[in-house]
Amino acid sequence: MTQVAISSRYNPDEIIKKIHKVTILPPIPKVLQEISQLFNAPDISARKIENLIEKDPSLTLKVLSVANSPLFGLKRNVNSLGAAILILGMQEIKSIITSIRMASVVRMKTDKYFDPNKFLNHSMIVGVLAQRMAKDLGFNFCGDGFIAGMLHDMGIVIIHEHLPNEFLEIAEYAQQNRVSFLEAEYQILGLSHQEIGEFLTSKWSLPLVYSDALQFHHRPSYSKENNYLTSILHLADFATSIFDADNILWDANYNLDTSALDVLNFLSADDLYDFIEAYRQDYLEVSKSKLI
Secondary structure: OOOOOOOOOOOHHHHHHHHHOOOOOOOHHHHHHHHHHHHOOOOOOHHHHHHHHHOOHHHHHHHHHHHOOHHHOOOOOOOOHHHHHHHHOHHHHHHHHHHHHHHHHOOOOOEOOEOHHHHHHHHHHHHHHHHHHHHHOOOOOOOHHHHHHHHOOHHHHHHHHHOHHHHHHHHHHHHHHOOOHHHHHHHHOOOOHHHHHHHHHHHOOOOHHHHHHHHHOOOHHHOOOOHHHHHHHHHHHHHHHHHOOOOOHHHOOOOOOOHHHHHOOOOOHHHHHHHHHOOHHHHHHHHOOOOO
C-alpha cells in the first residue's frame, strides 16, 4: 500500500495495521468470478441469459429498470429482457447484472454522513459513465471501466465501516474547512480511500488494472498500468461531482487532474468540460431514482 508523506492526526502505519486486520470483506471476487464464468461459458447465448434472469422476477425488474435509465441512451424504453439484450448487447447486460449482484453483497450502515443507497447509485453511475465515455472516446476496455467505476470508492466503505470514529473526523473536517474528502482523509489519516482501495484489490487478488485505477482515480497522472482507463474513470467521477445532484459528501470540492487532458487528447480544458457537459442531462435524470 502506497503511503503519502503528510502531517496527520493519526499515524498512517497504525491505520494500515488496522486495515490489515479487517477480515470480513464484501465477497466481490466471488460475484465477479460467478458472472464472468456465466458469460464466458462455451454455450452461452442471449436466449440462455434471458432464461436465467427471468427465473428471478426481482432481478428481471432491476435489469429492465437500469437498462431503461438515460445513462444507457436508448431511444425508447424496452419492456422485455430479450429486447434489452438485443439492443444493449451482452457486455452491457453483464455490467448491469454485475452492479446488481455487487450491490446485494455490500453491507453498509446508514448515518448522518453516509447513505448506502447514494453510495451504490453513485458507484454504478460512475461505472456506466466511465464505460460510455470510453466508447465515445474510441476505447474498448471490455467492461473494465464499468467494474473500476463500481469499485472506485470501496476504500470509503472500509473507512466508514471499520474506522467509524476516523470517518466522522474526516467528514467533519471536510465540511468545516470546505476541502475535498480526499484532502481531509490525508489530513486525518495520512492516507486515503485510494490507497485502501489498492489494498482491497490486492486482498481480493483482482487484476492490476483495477488496483491502479482505484489507487489513482483522483490523480491519474500517477497511473502506471492503464492511464487511459484511470483518466476516464477520473473524468466520470469528476463529472458526477460537478453535476452534484445527490450532494455526495466524498465528491464535494473535487479537484480535476488536468493531466487527463493530454492523456485523452483534449485540446483544451474547455473541450474537456464540453465533453463532460454532454452527459449532464442523463445524469440528472438518473439521479432522481434509485437504480440498484
